[in-house]
Amino acid sequence: MLNDLNTLMQIVGKEVVRTVLGLIGVFIVVLGNAIVLTWLERKVAGHIQRRIGPKEVGPYGIIQSFADSVKLLGKELLTPANVDRPLYFLAPSLIFVPVLVSFVVIPFDGFLQVKDINVGILVILAFSSLTVLSILIAGWSSANKYSLIGSVRSVSQNIAYEIPLLLSLLSVVFMTNSLSLRDIAEAQKGLWFVFYQPVAFLVFFVAGVAETNRTPFDLPEAESELVAGFHTEYSGMRFSLFFLAEYTNMFIVSAIAVTFFLGSYQGPVLPGVVWFFIKTYALVFILLWFRWTFPRVRFDQLLNFSWKILIPVSFLNLLVTGGILKL
Amino acid sequence: MALETRVIEEFRSELRSVDINEAPYDKQGYHLAIEARTGNLQNIVDFFDKREFYIVDLFCVDYQDYLELVYFFNTHRELCRIKVTLKLDPEKPVAPTISNIYPMASWYEREVHEFFGVYFEGHPNLTYLFLHDGIDHYPLRKKHVPVPDEDKKLLNSFKPQEEEDCFFINLGPQHPSTHGVLRVVLKMDGEYIISADPVLGYLHRMHEKMAEKKSYAQFLPNPARMDYPGALLFNLAHVETVEKLCGIEVPERAKYIRTITCELNRIASHLLWLGSFPADLGGLTPFLYAFDDRENILDILEDVTGSRLTYCYFRFGGLYNDINEERFVSATKRFVERMRKRFDMYDKLITGNVIFINRITNIGIMEQAMIRKYGASGPFTRSTGIPFDMRKVDPYAAYGSIDFEIPTGHIGDNMDRYRVRMKEMEISLNIIEEGIKKLPQGPFKAEKVPKKLKPPKGDIYNAVESTRGETGVYIVSDESDTPYRMRWRVPSFSNLMTFPYLAQGVLIADAIATLGSYDIVVPEMDR
Amino acid sequence: MTFGLACCAIEMMCTSMARFDIARFGAEVFRPSPRQADLMIVSGTVTKKMAPTLVTLYEQMPSPKWVIAMGNCAISGGPFVFEGQYNLVEGVDLLVPVDVYVPGCPPRPEGLLEGLMKLEEKITGTRRFPVPEPKW
Numbered sequence: 001m002l003n004d005l006n007t008l009m010q011i012v013g014k015e016v017v018r019t020v021l022g023l024i025g026v027f028i029v030v031l032g033n034a035i036v037l038t039w040l041e042r043k044v045a046g047h048i049q050r051r052i053g054p055k056e057v058g059p060y061g062i063i064q065s066f067a068d069s070v071k072l073l074g075k076e077l078l079t080p081a082n083v084d085r086p087l088y089f090l091a092p093s094l095i096f097v098p099v100l101v102s103f104v105v106i107p108f109d110g111f112l113q114v115k116d117i118n119v120g121i122l123v124i125l126a127f128s129s130l131t132v133l134s135i136l137i138a139g140w141s142s143a144n145k146y147s148l149i150g151s152v153r154s155v156s157q158n159i160a161y162e163i164p165l166l167l168s169l170l171s172v173v174f175m176t177n178s179l180s181l182r183d184i185a186e187a188q189k190g191l192w193f194v195f196y197q198p199v200a201f202l203v204f205f206v207a208g209v210a211e212t213n214r215t216p217f218d219l220p221e222a223e224s225e226l227v228a229g230f231h232t233e234y235s236g237m238r239f240s241l242f243f244l245a246e247y248t249n250m251f252i253v254s255a256i257a258v259t260f261f262l263g264s265y266q267g268p269v270l271p272g273v274v275w276f277f278i279k280t281y282a283l284v285f286i287l288l289w290f291r292w293t294f295p296r297v298r299f300d301q302l303l304n305f306s307w308k309i310l311i312p313v314s315f316l317n318l319l320v321t322g323g324i325l326k327l
Numbered sequence: 328m329a330l331e332t333r334v335i336e337e338f339r340s341e342l343r344s345v346d347i348n349e350a351p352y353d354k355q356g357y358h359l360a361i362e363a364r365t366g367n368l369q370n371i372v373d374f375f376d377k378r379e380f381y382i383v384d385l386f387c388v389d390y391q392d393y394l395e396l397v398y399f400f401n402t403h404r405e406l407c408r409i410k411v412t413l414k415l416d417p418e419k420p421v422a423p424t425i426s427n428i429y430p431m432a433s434w435y436e437r438e439v440h441e442f443f444g445v446y447f448e449g450h451p452n453l454t455y456l457f458l459h460d461g462i463d464h465y466p467l468r469k470k471h472v473p474v475p476d477e478d479k480k481l482l483n484s485f486k487p488q489e490e491e492d493c494f495f496i497n498l499g500p501q502h503p504s505t506h507g508v509l510r511v512v513l514k515m516d517g518e519y520i521i522s523a524d525p526v527l528g529y530l531h532r533m534h535e536k537m538a539e540k541k542s543y544a545q546f547l548p549n550p551a552r553m554d555y556p557g558a559l560l561f562n563l564a565h566v567e568t569v570e571k572l573c574g575i576e577v578p579e580r581a582k583y584i585r586t587i588t589c590e591l592n593r594i595a596s597h598l599l600w601l602g603s604f605p606a607d608l609g610g611l612t613p614f615l616y617a618f619d620d621r622e623n624i625l626d627i628l629e630d631v632t633g634s635r636l637t638y639c640y641f642r643f644g645g646l647y648n649d650i651n652e653e654r655f656v657s658a659t660k661r662f663v664e665r666m667r668k669r670f671d672m673y674d675k676l677i678t679g680n681v682i683f684i685n686r687i688t689n690i691g692i693m694e695q696a697m698i699r700k701y702g703a704s705g706p707f708t709r710s711t712g713i714p715f716d717m718r719k720v721d722p723y724a725a726y727g728s729i730d731f732e733i734p735t736g737h738i739g740d741n742m743d744r745y746r747v748r749m750k751e752m753e754i755s756l757n758i759i760e761e762g763i764k765k766l767p768q769g770p771f772k773a774e775k776v777p778k779k780l781k782p783p784k785g786d787i788y789n790a791v792e793s794t795r796g797e798t799g800v801y802i803v804s805d806e807s808d809t810p811y812r813m814r815w816r817v818p819s820f821s822n823l824m825t826f827p828y829l830a831q832g833v834l835i836a837d838a839i840a841t842l843g844s845y846d847i848v849v850p851e852m853d854r
Numbered sequence: 855m856t857f858g859l860a861c862c863a864i865e866m867m868c869t870s871m872a873r874f875d876i877a878r879f880g881a882e883v884f885r886p887s888p889r890q891a892d893l894m895i896v897s898g899t900v901t902k903k904m905a906p907t908l909v910t911l912y913e914q915m916p917s918p919k920w921v922i923a924m925g926n927c928a929i930s931g932g933p934f935v936f937e938g939q940y941n942l943v944e945g946v947d948l949l950v951p952v953d954v955y956v957p958g959c960p961p962r963p964e965g966l967l968e969g970l971m972k973l974e975e976k977i978t979g980t981r982r983f984p985v986p987e988p989k990w
Contacts, residue, residue: 042877049615051875056982061878071892076916078889145496149518149835215609216682235889235916293676295683296609298836299518459903459941466940508904529904531941532934540936548933555861599864618871635868636960637861850861850899 026103030248037247038065040281041288048292075236080143083233087141092234092241094134098127099248106255107182109265109272120181121169124256125162128211131249132158135230138242142233150229153219153299160306161210161217167314168204171197171321172260185264194261199317201261203310205283208253210306212246214287216294217302254283330407331358334378342370350410356571356788357399357408365423368413372425375400375409381699383408383790384816385425385435387443388803389469394420394443397801399788399816403699403708403715408788415445424450431701434824442467444474454481457528457853466536493521496835509849511826511842513835520838523830525823531853538813543569543643543780546813551637553815554851556596557794558638559589559628561851566641567723568789568800572782573643579725580769581645586725587659587762588631588640590755594666595624596794597752600846604745605677607843608686613677620669627658643780645772656763663756670753678745687741691829691841695739701828702821705796707845710747711739717792729761741844748846779808795819795846819845820852862897862925862960869963879970888914893973894950895966899927899934900943912950920977922969923952926959933959 039054039062046053054061079088105120117123132155139151173179175196176187187193194201210217219229231242258264258279265272267279297305331349338347338361345367348360363371383399398411415422424447426433436447437456444465447453458466465472498511508529514521534553538546550561563585570577602617625635631650632640640647677683693703695711708715714733718726734750736743782804790799796818805811822845830838870876888894888911900908912921923946926932931944946952953976956969975981 046875046877049612049872050619051615051872051877053875053877055878057879075892075918078914078916145494153518218609231890232887233889239890292612294610295605295680295686296836297682298686299834301685459901461902462940464940529901529907530899531901531903532899533936533939533941536938536940537934537936540938552861552933555864614867615872618868619873622868622871622873635962636864 022104023100026100030100030103030244033251034244034247035065035069037250037284038068038243040284041291044285044288045292048289069240072236072240077237078235080233082143084141084143087137088233091134091138091141092238094137095131095245096241098130099245099252101127102252105181106252106259107185107264108276117180119179121173121179121184121256124252125166125169128249128252129158129162131245138234139230142230144233147230147232150219150232154213154230157210157213157217157219157302160303161207161310164203164306164310164314165207165211167311167318168197168200168207169256169260171200171314171318174318174321174325181259181264185259185266188263188266192261192263192266197261197317197321199313200321201257203314203317204261205257207306207310208257209287209290210302212249212253212287214250215291216297218291218296219299219302250284250287251280254280254287257283330402330405334359334407334409337378338374341374342367345371352408354571355786356568356790357410359407359409361409361411363411363413365413365421368411368423369425369428371411372398372428376428378402379404379699380407380409382429382431382702383797384702384799384801384814385432385439386801386814386816387439387445387467388812388814389417389443389467391417391469393417394445396422396439396445397814398425399799399801403713406720410788420445421448422446423448426450429700429702430828431821431824434820441465444468444472444478455528456526457531459528466533509823509847509852513830513838515835518834518836520830520833520835523827523838525826527849527853529853530850532850534854535813535815538810540809542808543782543810544778546810547642548637548639550815551639552850553817553854554793554795554798554819554848555636556599556848557592558636559592559632559640560791560793561798562639562641563589563724564789564791564793564798564800566643567791568787568802569643569780569782571789572785572787572802572804573780575644575773575776577645577773578770579767581771581773582725583762583766584646584650584771585641586729587759587766588628589724590758590762591624591628591659591662592638593794594752594755595621595628597748597755598624600748601673601677604843604846605683607839608683610677610680610683613673616669616672616676620666623662623665627655627662630658631655642772642776644776645770649771652766656766659759659763663760666752666756670749673749678749684742686836687745687840687844689738689740689742690833690837691741691844693739693825693829697825697828698739701825703796703825704818704821705792705794706744706747706751707796707818707822707825709733710736710743712737717790717797721790723789723791725762725765726758728765729758731758731761741840744844781806781808790816793818795848795851796822815854817851817854819847819849823847823852862928865960865963866895866897866924866966869966874963874967876967876970879967888912889916891915892918893920893922895922895924896928896946896952897924897960899932900946900949901941902943903941905943905949908946909949920953920973921946921950922954922956922966922973923947924956924966924969925961926957929955929957 043053054064057064057067102124105117105123135154136151139147172184172193175193176184178184231239234242258276262279265276267275335347346362350357350360352358361371380400380402383401385398388395388397394415394417396413396415400409400411401407413422422445424436426436427449433450434456436450437453439445440447440453441455441458442465463474465474493514493516496513496515498513510526510529512524512526534549537549550565551558554561598617598621602614605613628638629635632638693711695713698708698711698713712735714735716733719733731754734747734754736747784804784806786801786803788799788801790797797816798818799816801814801816802810803812826842826845829841868874894912894915923929927934928946931942934942935944943949954969954972956965958965971982
């Protein structure tokens with residue numbers, strides 16, 4: 001087996017095999033993560049709300065979300081009469097691309113990384129902006145007013161929050177002088193960056209919640225206002241792709257936060273990949289906690305918060321960081 | 328000098344040509360009766376508007392020979408209920424509109440129009456509000472009167488006119504935040520609402536028509552289905568009105584039990600609202616906490632009444648059966664104690680949340696002066712600072728012998744409405760505690776109440792303070808065992824009328840928060 | 855999917871709350887959009903004005919789909935049927951095919967849960983819990 005692998009590597013080159021294997025791994029992680037997260041979300045919601053949550057399907061209801069995804073596969077794919085067909089079909093697949101690409105550059109361990117690109121964080125940020133595009137397409141093509149309002153909200157929200165997101169990460173980049181995620185992770189062997197950059201961490205986390213459209217910033221799909229927001233008209237598998245993307249985005253935001261601020265895979269005793277997942281899921285848990293505790297903010301409050309508070313604060317933080325490093 | 332005597336004097340000096348008569352309040356539930364004519368109706372209404380009366384109700388009674396429009400007025404300062412009637416020709420009923428004086432009348436006039444076929448001259452928008460497309464007669468007329476063709480055009484006549492720079496959104500009838508089947512047509516400019524136009528009738532269940540077909544006792548389960556969160560209070564409104572009409576005396580013990588169970592029901596209803604209001608703002612968890620407390624009340628009430636939701640516990644002259652005193656009292660005391668502690672938790676979970684505070688403070692401000700014009704009532708009125716509560720103004724059941732305060736707000740925004748309801752729950756707990764302390768022994772039912780009630784001829788209006796406001800029942804009796812006409816004045820209906828006014832020019836998220844703060848119940852509005 | 859119409863809607867909400875916790879069976883996700891729903895619980899009176907909306911909503915749901923008629927009103931019109939009634943659809947089965955009827959006015963939350971069990975029995979052919987023996 002190993003010999004075969006070695007010969008294969010010699011024939012097609014080490015990098016290609018690594019990339020292919022990595023992509024397969026990424027697929028497994030993405031799907032597995034979505035299933036685990038839906039289950040986790042329902043369980044966490046249940047316990048926050050003084051009830052048990054799923055428990056009948058499988059032990060502790062673990063198989064529940066798996067059963068649900070099988071059900072979604074079997075549902076009819078409805079296409080409403082007056083949708084913009086090409087765009088309507090495109091949107092769900094388009095939302096999945098940036099999600100997969102982001103996984104490529106995240107280091108799960110010193111070794112476990114599909115490809116270490118020296119502008120890794122730029123790749124993630126550039127591709128994550130594509131999510132907005134597909135939400136806009138979904139909302140526009142659905143020919144539904146609720147969807148349209150939802151997608152328009154989503155666009156202005158993401159534009160507003162991308163800036164503080166970027167600025168807060170920049171202050172870490174200032175310290176490491178590298179855009180590669182691996183280098184940043186390695187730089188935290190001693191003290192985590194969250195202790196150097198607490199403000200940047202907070203700004204990043206808040207902006208990250210907004211980027212993933214989670215409560216209290218879940219305006220694009222505000223249930224009590226817009227029914228289901230931009231995916232109101234999507235059913236079956238197409239809907240579940242949006243769903244999958246949402247949960248994977250949550251994971252990615254938490255993973256970036258871990259990589260940049262919480263020492264990535266660094267930790268004692270346990271192997272790095274375990275540490276990475278523990279830290280990431282701890283952050284994901286906080287995201288879930290937010291959702292089931294907070295009400296939703298209003299649209300103008302949301303934008304004001306970004307433009308009037310987060311962006312100035314992160315600029316100031318960047319200035320101070322630059323000043324201290326210069327001295 | 329009582330207000331009614333002052334009104335009589337002023338009325339006689341100002342409007343010489345109109346008769347004003349005093350009515351026995353104990354028997355009929357109103358102090359003064361005025362018979363208007365088509366010519367002077369506007370002047371009479373104007374007279375009451377100048378003296379800061381609010382309009383309670385407007386409806387029609389079909390007496391076969393003539394149709395009678397009935398207007399009720401009252402003040403927020405003290406109880407002075409005035410009935411103004413206007414006789415109309417049944418063949419061609421036309422009346423002047425009063426919606427130019429009281430904007431609230433416009434909805435009531437639409438209702439009268441579709442159920443009786445009365446035309447209102449000068450009405451800005453005389454379209455159908457309740458009924459469906461296929462209706463071919465005026466339902467509440469005694470004889471079968473077909474709808475003329477020109478009227479059929481008005482059925483569901485809402486046709487959105489697309490204009491530039493705005494679009495229409497149908498909020499409902501199936502929408503997560505309308506709590507049932509209310510439909511609001513919103514004219515939007517981006518995220519801002521230009522105008523809101525509610526469409527009712529998706530749950531019109533013909534209660535008023537049913538009342539004319541069933542005997543007084545057979546109608547008993549119906550009120551509970553009108554306002555299901557506060558079923559006992561509607562049950563009480565019906566029972567008290569019939570008791571007053573027939574002159575049945577209720578024993579003290581029954582009165583106290585009525586008061587206690589009603590207050591328990593009021594808390595349950597407020598808890599339902601407390602859950603759904605944050606849910607409208609996007610926070611789902613308080614819903615489950617509130618329901619947790621609510622289940623405790625349901626347990627107590629289920630033990631007493633036998634059902635979980637649509638109680639039918641009060642009977643004419645008393646109760647269906649006596650409480651198991653030991654079990655009831657200890658369970659209620661346990662609940663009161665538990666509930667007091669929970670308020671701190673709610674404070675932390677909801678009131679202490681910055682997002683929540685920012686979402687509801689200074690949103691949906693209702694001016695005190697407008698309350699009167701729209702005839703709003705209940706916590707909605709009290710949040711603007713008017714301490715008007717039927718329990719205090721016109722005590723019924725055992726409220727007269729229990730001391731309690733009325734919480735009021737300051738500016739009438741969503742936050743005030745929230746605070747008033749929270750405070751009201753605390754006060755209800757006090758009332759329950761005092762009621763249990765004073766609970767007398769004795770019979771729980773009046774003796775010699777005939778199985779088949781045949782009240783004397785006449786009419787009566789009686790109101791109680793339900794969870795949402797003033798709930799009034801107007802009964803015309805013709806000495807038979809079924810009411811000739813039964814009219815329900817429901818608070819949600821008149822409260823909702825203020826929504827188009829408050830929703831103008833605000834963000835859709837704010838409008839939904841405001842709608843949530845109304846605590847509307849759709850079957851109650853639609854009847 | 856949430857399709858609360860009247861009184862029964864409150865009991866439907868109770869079913870998903872802490873005490874009865876419909877989530878145990880993985881059924882707590884009340885989707886607001888019909889496109890993402892499997893089951894329509896018609897909880898309450900269906901009026902003639904509401905009927906077209908109800909049919910539209912049913913048709914918007916992707917198959918396979920099921921309907922539970924909850925409460926007497928949805929089953930037959932319940933207490934609101936009388937001679938000369940002008941605004942009531944006497945039973946939701948006149949509009950859409952119904953799989954399970956849950957009687958009561960309103961049914962208790964346990965009743966709705968039992969209805970769900972019945973539906974599961976109908977789909978899978980196996981029953982999750984043994985049927986309780988009547989005590990009398």
